[in-house]
Amino acid sequence: MSTISSARLLQSTFAGSGRKAFASRGPMSSQCLTPLRLRAIPRQPAAPAGFHSSAVRSFKTVEEAKSRYRSGPFSWKAGLLFLLSGVGLTFYFRTEKERMERKRIAEMSKGVGKPKVGGPLNLVDHEGKERKDEDWRGKFMLVYFGFTRCPDICPEELDKMAEMIDLVKKSKGNVMTPIFITCDPARDTPPVMKEYLAEFHPDIVGLTGTYDQIKQTCKSYRVYFSTPPDIKPGQDYLVDHSIYFYLMDPEGDFVEALGRQHTPEQAAKLISKHIGDWEGPLKK
Numbered sequence: 001m002s003t004i005s006s007a008r009l010l011q012s013t014f015a016g017s018g019r020k021a022f023a024s025r026g027p028m029s030s031q032c033l034t035p036l037r038l039r040a041i042p043r044q045p046a047a048p049a050g051f052h053s054s055a056v057r058s059f060k061t062v063e064e065a066k067s068r069y070r071s072g073p074f075s076w077k078a079g080l081l082f083l084l085s086g087v088g089l090t091f092y093f094r095t096e097k098e099r100m101e102r103k104r105i106a107e108m109s110k111g112v113g114k115p116k117v118g119g120p121l122n123l124v125d126h127e128g129k130e131r132k133d134e135d136w137r138g139k140f141m142l143v144y145f146g147f148t149r150c151p152d153i154c155p156e157e158l159d160k161m162a163e164m165i166d167l168v169k170k171s172k173g174n175v176m177t178p179i180f181i182t183c184d185p186a187r188d189t190p191p192v193m194k195e196y197l198a199e200f201h202p203d204i205v206g207l208t209g210t211y212d213q214i215k216q217t218c219k220s221y222r223v224y225f226s227t228p229p230d231i232k233p234g235q236d237y238l239v240d241h242s243i244y245f246y247l248m249d250p251e252g253d254f255v256e257a258l259g260r261q262h263t264p265e266q267a268a269k270l271i272s273k274h275i276g277d278w279e280g281p282l283k284k
Ligand SMILES: [Cu+2]
Pocket: 146, 147, 150, 151, 152, 153, 154, 155, 241
């Protein structure tokens, strides 16, 4: 009689204290469960070996298993995904903003009535050949104004230009013609230009012309031009010029002026991006 009542008391204790009591059952209760387990065994092999059953078994308590399932959707994987998509979106919007800004700059001079930079060229190259800007249609042009007797700025800028040419070629191929236009046509004849430019890069095309042709070209590119006309042989004079690389698109329209604030790497990157934005035909 006393054994039955104590067993009943034990049962009710289990019922009242819930799962924790269930988990911390002593040797007595495991004895009670034995027949049940034996009955369950034949059904076990039907499940894929070590899949669901082992996963459930690895949790020490039901509570722990439940909390593990609950924390599932907010695991480190979900956190990482959230973070990555955030970074991705930020990157996308930044790239898109940059692209729109480049496009705005590139299209500024394309519109009707907008101030034009650049225009028709009608000059002579360093080989003595007559050249027009149409000769380079289908390619970007990188135009620089200077003079061969320039003591420091031009050599420095032409070294930079050479670096830019190689970097752009490496990333986009041979799609850009670098051009050096002299502001000192009296002294910079084709042979002088040829010899001078060979020191910097074989791709650079040197352009010269008459005083009026050069003056007109500088005016159309908005380059400050101070060279006096009618220079007598041996006369000293000052040549001044703006220090910009003018990027022109394959239709001959001005894209952007790159100044001294850009390193060759930064300039090449910007040029390559403009080339990447270009949707029209491009000569390789
Ligand atoms: Cu110079």
